[in-house]
Amino acid sequence: MIVEARDVWKRYGGRVVLRGVSLRIEEPGIYGLLGPNGAGKTTFMNILVGVASPDSGEVLVNGRPPKDPSVRARIGFSPQDPGLIDQLTGFENALFYAELYGVDPGTARERLIGIGERLGLPRSVLARRVGGYSGGMKKKLGVIISLLHDPEILVLDEPTSGMDPGARRELWSLLEELRGRGKMIILATHYMDEAERLCDRVALINDGAIVAEGSPGELKRKHGPRAVVEVAIRGGVDEAVESILRGEAERIEVLGDKALLHVEDPDRAVPRIIDRLYGAGRSVTLLHVRYPSLDDVFLRLTGRRIEGP
Amino acid sequence: MRARQIKAFVKRDLRLVFRDKAAVFWLIAWPLIWVFMVAYVFVPPGSVTPVKLEIGVVNMDEGSGNFTGRDLIAVLENATYHGDRLFNIHVYNETGEMISDIRRGALDAGMVIPRNFSRNLTVGSARLRVYIGFTDIRSASITQGVLRGFLDEVSTRIGLVKANITIYYMQRYMEEGGVYNQSRGDLVGFLRRYMIGIAMPLNTSYEEVRPEAFETRETIIGWYTLGAIGMMFLYTGFSQGAAAVYREKEAGTLRRILASPTTPSTLVTAIVLSNLVIFLITAAIVLLAGVYGAGARIVFDPANPAHLLAPILLLDGALLSLGIGMLLSPLAKTSQGASSLGIALGLMLTFTAGIWFPRQMMPAWMSVLAEYFPPTWVFDTLRNIMVYGVGVGEVLGDVAKIAVATLIILIGDVAVYRLRLRRYLEEA
């Protein structure tokens, strides 16, 4: 199982959406595409499953282009928009797609009920028309449909968005199980915790290009600061405070009354920060030292954050 | 695999259509409303009548005899078919005046009974001049067929009367002292056959031909039942053909379908087939309701080769409408737009291209449209077969024309889809 993208470019109108994306995934495991809104994750996935074509470059799955139906048969794709028909029941929607993959209705039904039970989409709900589902229920059904033909490769575009925390964790554990069974899972997300907790490898994607790639640990070691100090200051972070802090951190980001400081050596930096703030007559209402997250890596590499404040 | 995928689409689309009240209304209720409207409002039971022909007569006959011009007029006036008068007779004094009325369309035909009509009839044969109003080929041939059949029969009857009179006189002459021998009975018998032979050179029966040429209430309803099906095919076919892919795209299903092993050609085949199935079901319902509910004359005789063509033509009508709809799809950007365009164009052509209003009712410039609109060929041919009972030989030319048109449209569709299917997805 090899999924490979070579220098993929895509334009919409005059706008460049993917600028030379290359990646190679060879091992089973969970591969995350992490990036903010509009980064190009969905566009890349559409190309990966053969629904869109690149302007230049190519995507190969086991050495073949995804336009080849036999390649697509081995991929399970859950689009960002679940693609369900409101006038049909959950069962009818799911069995329709399963039949396009040649899964017999009995097997598909059985799998649907099994996974549905697990993700909190019981048989009684599946028997109802999808028009009456909540957003989260639709999302769950959309993800389950991509699993019904037991694909080798799963391409999931923001699978957990809209799901409640219980269902998210349940889906994570399901994906981990699938990884255990040797499946390759490629998922797009803008949830940090999802990428950090779940993914074996992550590609950080910003403005149509991959800015870094590796395991979450590697990325943080390689691109992240040693530590992040969060300070909240009574009266907020103003110019004066910022200029005081600038000397103590290699990077500062202000979020409301809080400042995030990237520091190399927190044991040295924290006492000095407190000293200098109190010295200037400002009082600290909160101080928190933590290890960097992928978001901090992203911020460092791109100057922007994935998750909002 | 392919068959299975297509089956999945057909199953899904049948569910969707029959769950959608609006779709059921437009597919079944709306055409039926029009069929029943025709049957009970436009031509209520008893109101119709085979087309009554308006016939002008100029009677210049002055003679007296066994059968005069006036007798001919009386026979024309009293001629009936299924209890209804066949002709409305208008007597003119002058030929020119009558011909100008034919030109105006006020008369279907006119005849001139010449000065010595009755005398010629007694001594030999009489001439009768008939003018047929030629508004269009169909009504002209109906008029001509009716008149010719009728006049031939009149002529035969007159001939028979003449023969009998002659035989009567000959018999009396021979009995009263003319040639008398043993073979007299044989001679009379021979003469009888000989003379009747003169009177009826051809023993043709016009009775069989005549009913087909008439418009009865049943054939009118039959005509409009097929018209209602044609109307439904056009507006649904055009809008479905134009909007189907946009609809999949907007529902988000197209992305999933194209990511599955379904090939674009399977998808297009599936869209076409599921619509054809829906069309056939709804057309069958409308046909049955037309025949059994509204009393339409629609004959289907599997032993008749022309009738075996009928279901194929019906399918082809559906295919053509869908195919034209698909050609329209690049003109729109959303399913709403495509579907409105399809419905508008479908309804417009229904009313202008001879699907719902007979071509004969339209001004000449407008009937040109019907001349070149393939779905009209389909429905006219269907009507000829199923309503007027025309034989297979008479429709083969039309069928060939229809097949060529279908082929051209389908090739166009393949081109459009080749070029556009994936673009449908990517265009915002």
Ligand SMILES: Nc1ncnc2c1ncn2[C@@H]1O[C@H](COP(=O)(O)OP(=O)(O)OP(=O)(O)O)[C@@H](O)[C@H]1O
């Ligand atoms: N069909 C399209 N036509 C024009 N522009 C498009 C189209 N699809 C995507 N784009 C543009 O391409 C860019 C990348 O979009 P894409 O959906 O791939 O981002 P994303 O990373 O999936 O974002 P999100 O997290 O919001 O899902 C966006 O700026 C978007 O506006």
Ligand SMILES: [Mg+2]
């Ligand atoms: Mg996206």
